[in-house]
Every structure is written in structure tokens, then in C-alpha cells.
Amino acid sequence: MENEFLTDWGLTLLVFAPLIGAAIMAAIPRESEGSHKMVALATTLVTAAIGIWLFVDFDYDRAGDLQFVQDRSWIDLIDSRYIVGLDGLSLPLIALTLFIVPLVIIYSWNHIPEPGNPKAFLMLILILHTGMLGSFVAQDLILFFVFFEVVLLPMYFMIGVWGGPERQYASIKFFLYTLFGSALMIISFLALYFLSDTGLVPAALAETTTLGEHTFDMRALPAAVSGIASGTALWIFGGMFMGFGIKVPMFPFHTWLPDAHTQAPTQGSVILAAVLLKLGTYGFVRIAIPILPGAAMSWAPWIGGLAVIGIIYGALGCLAQTDMKRLIAFSSVAHMGYVMLGIATLTELGINAAVFGMVAHGLITGMLFFVAGSIKERYHTLEIRRLGGLLKQAPKMGWILGMCTMASLGLPGLAGFWGEFPAIMSAYNPAEGLNVELFRFYMVVAALGTVLAAGYLLWLYQRTTFGTPSEEFEDDPNIHDLGGPEMVAWVPILIAIVLFGVLPGLILDVTDPAISGLLAASLGG
């Protein structure tokens, strides 16, 4: 924390650096496609470098505290301030974002989807980048809301312009679902604002910032709204549940996800799976639960219930799919179910597992979508029944797909295991006050879900990679093994999957202090 520049400007620079890159790209004519790719890559690398600089300077002994906090006036009229900060909870997600986006741009080097126009495509990715980073560092509800919504437009256009044949339907469905959730969420935020009493905020915090009569400050809100009636809190939590739950997506709001994933271009699917879905789960951990712990207690059994329904439903959905990308999308519903189950236990173990699960799912499912995109590019179809013999035609890609399916089904030693297993385990012993029998039942169901997951993933792998290629693709010259940009984009992800599988402490040591701090403050330990 000695570095004054980082303390004053680091996070702002991190969040807005991609926008600067986008502004530079706006000035370059559309025809020079090479320079657009260079500028976009350079921007994301510079952003990542700023991130690494912040991570190096980050005080890991105080990972539970917000660091590099900037607190400036923004909209005085509504007591909303520009507050950003980094703690052990945001750090892994920021790192994930900074890691995935440059790889997506490298992958785009020779994979700009139809109808081309890399300038617009890459600019949208950069705007998306700002929105995602901003959401993970914002410490003011309104600021969070703005960043949370900034990601919608670029993703809408990515799906709508560069997507598959049903792109228009899929893009507007994605947009409408999310907006519906966020409209109810903003009502909840406003209700929190009006019910907050800044007189209850501990002096230690109140002295360092400017508080009006009411506040949107996430740091101050848990104390400021501690006095509201439990019935009201239930409704407010319900509004936030809609906002975050649709984004996750939880059963029964998941229906936008398979459409969006299937129709999105590969890059869109990867970003959507790797980062965007995490905004929802992050919202639960960062906002909903710490601010309204009492209501979270009442909602937890329902959230847990929907989570395990999602696990089983997603798995059954996977078994019924005939399209590889749609199958991966349904597997996302199941995996996010584990994350939500971990959160619903309201225990330190469960939420740590959830955050680990977010990162692991981001890496693994992002990787699966990359592979699916490359298969689509070669075979021009993702119809599982027409594929086969990938190991013969493109052995490296076949092995990579194998590794990802193993990671996705939760094989110990790979990252997926540490998201799933502790989440199931935490349901054995949920937070005090929750119905233990019910959560143990959830645990059993979730465990059964892993069996189904193994089933659909191995079946997928068997059908697509084993055997011999079907006649129509036997001598297709278009089918070749990994290309350069694919190699460069994928190898770092594969390394990360193994690394976090072997050394889960790399993430858990950072998140644990932050999560235990949040829980201690809200649920009393």
C-alpha cells in the first residue's frame, strides 16, 4: 500500500484503460484490420499489466480489507459516490477477467466471425471489459448497477450481429431477461437507500467518507440497514434475487442461457460463460447476503432448492441435447447450481467453494466453448451425431477436449474438483439456523448430479472424439489440428486449470479472509 499512485488512481486506470483503447480504435479507419487487432491486444495486455501491478502491491495479509480504495463524489444529488476498492473477494474474479479477455482477442486473430468488421467486434469486447472490471470493484450500489448494465449492450450486439442463424431472437431474449431482473433490482436498491440510516454506520467508516442521510455505499449499508423490519427485508432481498438470479442464471430463469450461448460467436460464449455469469453470483456474495443477512437466512433454503433443481435439470437437459454448444450451455446451468448451493449454505466453506467454483467454471467452460467454436469452424456443424473421430483427425484438439471434459466433471487434480466437492460438503453442515436435514438432502441430490455430469460429459466425449470420422468429413481438407492463435490462446488456460487443481490454496488463501470477514460482519461468524 505504499505506492501512492496505485492507491489514488490504480483501480480507475484499470477499469477505464480498455475504454481508452476503444477510443484509439475508433480513430483508426475500418480497413486496417491488423492495427485494430494490435491495438485491442495491446490494450488488454496493458490492462492486465496494471492489474498485475495492483496484485503485486496488494497486501495479502489484509486480504479481507478493501485496498486501493478511491472515494470521490459522483452524484451528490442522490448521495451516490464513485467508490472502488479491491479485496480478496474481487481479486480472483478481476484476475479471471484480465486473464480471459486477452486470450479471447488472441483467438480472434484469425477467427473473426461473419460478417467480419474486426473494428466494431473488438471495440465491443473492450467496452465489455470495462463493464466487467467495473462491476467487480464498485463499492457503491448505483456505480455497481451502472457497470452491471454496461455489459449488456456490447453482448447484445455481439450476439445479434456476429451470432448464428437465430441470433436476433437469442440476443433480445438475453437482453430482456437481464433487464427485467435489473429493473426489479434497482427498486430494491432504492428501497435499501431509503431505509438506510447512516447514523448506525460505525464511526471508523463514517469518518473516512462522506455520508448523507441515506447511502448507497456498500461498505456502510450492512450497518445502516440493520434496523429494518424483517418482512420488508424479505421483499427487498427478493428484488435482488431476481436481478442476480436471472444473471447467474438460476432455474427457472435459465432459459435465456442456452439460446444466447448457442447463437453467440465463440468469443461471446467464452466471455459470457467465463465472466458475465459470475456477475450474478458475485452480486449475491458481495451485496445481497452481507447487506441483508437475515433475509438471506430465510431465502437460503429456497435458493438451495432451486440450485439443486438446477443441477439435476441442467444435467438432464444435457443428456437430451443434440448440439454440442447447447449441451455445454446446459452444463453451465448445472455448474452454477453448485456455486449457488455453496452460497446458500451461508458458511465460510460453502462461499469459498462458490468463489473457487466461479473461477474454475470460468476457465473450464470458457475453454469448452473455445474448443466447440473451433470444431464448428472445421466441421461447420456441432450436431453431435454427425461428429466423431476427432482424435484421429485433430488429435491435439481431441486431447484438449478430453482434458476439459474431465475438468468439468470434477476430476480431482483439476480445477473443477475444488469448486464442486467443497460445495457439496458444505451442504452437510449449513450455517446455524438453517434446516440441517433439508441441506443434507440437497447434498445427496447434488452428489447424484455429479454422477449425471460424468455421464453426459463422457458420453459427449465418446460420441465426438472416439471412433472414426463420419463419411462426410473423412477427407475434408478443412479439418486440421490446432492453429497458432488457438495454441497461444488455449495453453495458458489449460495450465491454469491444472495449476489451480493442484494448488487450490492460490485462490482460497486470498478469498478466505474476505469471506470470513463478510460473514463475521453480517451473520456473526
Added chain:
Amino acid sequence: MSFVSSVFSSVGATIAQAAPDQFGEFVRPNIDWFAISPELVLLAVGALLTIVDIMLLERGKALAPSLAGLGLLAPLVPITLLALDDAGTRTFFKGAAGGAYVVDDYSLVLKAMFLLGAYIVVLISTNDIAEGDYWESEYYSMLVASVLGMVMMSSARDLISVFVALELLSIPAYMLAAWKKRDARSHEAGMKYYLMGVFASAILLYGMSILFGLTGSTVLTEIAASDAVATNTPLMTLAVVFIVVGFGFKVSAVPFHTWAPDTYQGAPLPITAFLAVSSKAAGFVGLMTMIFVGLLGQADAWEPLLWVLAAATMTVGNLIALRQTNVVRLLAYSGVAQAGFMLAPFAVGGTNPGDAVEAIVVYLLIYTAMNLGAFAVVITLARKTGSAELSSLGGGFQYAPGLTVALTIFMFALAGIPPLGGWFAKFEVFRVVVADQSLGAIALAVIMALNSVIALYYYARIASQAWFNDAPDGDNSPVPVPPSLRSAVFICAVLTVLFGVLPQTVGRFGELAGNIAGI
């Protein structure tokens, strides 16, 4: 000619009607010339436009747009000086409590908004009017006269000055709507607008006369202080209903919105923009003044009425907008839905009128920027395609990427997606409504939330036409963008984004306006 006489008679009427001693010898009221200097400058500009037309004839035509544009900006100088002046509220024709014509922060903010809005309208009119072979000088004098009515409406605090301002802003607009002299649709537009407008004026006037009969005063602050407003009588309720309905026509609230789509579609497009933005805003200003300054004591009567109007207006406007295939009609219905959002703060305004005014003014300011911008883009694209059908927007992203991005900004701003301006407008309305915390208010907030989602569907449809589809005839030649339209789009886009990213810039003006004198 007609301009000067009509304006002089209406300004004269405002001054004369409020002479302090109604029955004694006429004493010239002490007039604060500084305070009414914006109005005087506008009056001079209108006169100048007429004189230039008479003196220079054909040669004067080319001057008219620049003269009108600069003339509309000129009153901003006295407005700025008045705003910086510490003398506080300046009141004309003082009665027992307050006066008939008031220059306060509220009126100054709104005057500036009307003038800047009209300036944008002149920018988007310039080429359309010159190329359409219309009466040019008269067009701009009419526009300036109408703007003068709006500027007066911002300060009017008396039944008669409100009514005079309303007529002054409406009558030129009736003519402007029918300005396309060889187009039957335009005649229909003007006629429909005129008949509906006159009908609404009659209802309003009837309500005002009942109000005058019950309270014995025309000055709003005196009405507010009277016993009649504090008691609930059937006649009083009737007066409130008539006044709300009268303005309901002007702001195109459902079920009084039926004129809007036909008028908007038939009128020249710049005038459509003017009606949809400035004229509607003036209606809201009149309604705010009447309700919050004069009839605050009758909140029990107008709160439920406006609750129903707000909910119906946003829902019906949105549902009909979903089915439109013509962009201008779509914008007309979307404007109806937007009006529903602006009506929502009225429904809870009885307890905290200052906050409601703040939210409505913020909404009006942002709405002016984003909706005028939307019209500017549609007008520019229509210059190439010659049509305002939704399908004609296809391919925009290929042949006019800049304009398409601007269109996207305006559409998603109207839909209320952060970080574009509209989100803060909607947010302010949500804030005021949720602050009430009654069951009715929360229900209204939920209706608003659902309507935001519906609205997104058709706004996204407009933007996506330009992004996702190809040009209908495969013609990808670039669009010629005249400099005046270019600057109109640019100014509106910059303001829309600025208001969204740094809402304090617009919020500050809303806050100022919330200190409306008399409540």
C-alpha cells in the same frame, strides 16, 4: 406581421390582467425589465425575423435559419446573468401572497431548456425546410413565437398567464403542423392537432373558471392559500379533474393521446420533433405549476387521478408502440410511454412536491437531449432512404456507422440502459416513487419496471434494424449529412452520454428547479 401583433397582444394581456388595483385608477406596475429581458430578446428576434423577411424578400430566406438559431441562443445571456444574480426570486404583480409572473431558479432552468431545445430544432429544420419549398421566414417566426410561449409558461404563476402562455405556444404549433402545404397528411395533422388542442383548451378554461369561482383569485399562490383548496368539495374536485385533463391532451396522456400519432406522422419531421419534445415539455411545466403551486392542498384528488393516468399512459403507449412499423409513429407512441414516466412523480407528489419537481425536470432535460437526437438521426437517415419505415433503416451500420452508433445511443438512452442518459431520468422517477413507500407507490414502481422491459423491446428493434439487417435495396452508398444536422446529432449525443456518465451535471439543475417559488 402576424407575429408581432399576436405576441404583443398576449404579453399585453399578461401585464394588464394583473394590475394591482382592479377597481381604482390604473397605476403602471413597477416592471423589473432585467427579469423579463429573455422574453424581450425573444420578442425582438421574432420582430427582426419578420422585418428581415419584408425588407430583403428572397435574399432574406437564406438568413432566416441562422438568425433564428442565434436569436434563440441570445436570451441565454440574460438567463445566465439572472441565474448568477443573487437577488433571488423576482416576482411580478405581487398579490397578497406571491405573484402572477415569477422568475426563479425553476423558471430559469426551464427557459434555458426550451431555448436550447428550440435551437436544436432549428438545426434539424434548416435543410428540410429550405429543400421542401416551404415558407421559410414565417416558419422560423412561428417557431420563435411558440418558444416565447414556452418561456413564458416557465414563469407563469397565474391562471391567466398560464392560459395565455399555453395558447401562445400552441397556436403557432397548429400552423406549423400543417406546414407541408401540398401534403394532405400534413393538413390532417394540423387539423387534428388544432381541433384536439382547442377542445383541451376549452376544458382547461372551464376548470380554471370553476377554480376562480371557488377561490376568488387567479394568482396560484393565493389559490393555494385559500380555504376552498383546503376543503374537499365536489366542485373543487371537478375543477382539478378538468385542469388535469386539459393538460393531459397537451402531454398526450392516455386516453387523450389519440391525436399524437397522426399529427406526428403528418407534420414536417422537425416539427414532429418540436411537438414531441418541447411542446410536450411545456405541457408538463404548466401541469407542474398548476398542481404543485396552486393545487397542492387538493393532493387527495389529483394523486389517484394521476396515478391512473401515469400507469395507463406508460402501459398503453408501450403496448401500441410494440406493433408499429413506421419509425415516426413508433417514436410518437414511445413518447406517449415516456410521458407516463414523467406523470409518475405526480402520483406521489403530494407529500414531497420539491422532489417530484426535481425528478420531472431532470427527466425533461434528459428527454429533450435524447429524443431530439433520435429525431435528428431519423431525419438524416430519411434523407437517403426517403422513408421512415422501420425496414428502411436496414444496413445503416454498413453505410453510416457513425449515425448508427448515434441512433443506438439515443435508442438505448430512451430505453434507460446505463451509462446512457436515460437511465438517470428513469432512476430519478423510481427514486421519488419508491420514497413514498406506500403500497400504491410500490405498485406503480413495479408497473414502471415492467414497462421498462417492454420498452426495451421496441427500442432495441429500431437499433437492431440498422445493425443486424442489410439495406433493403442493397444500396450501401454513404448518407450525405449536412453540417447543421451533423451538429444537432453531435450535441445531443454528447449531452446524452454526459448526462448518463456524470448525472450530477443534470441533477444539479433538477435540484435548482426543485426550489420552485411558492411551495
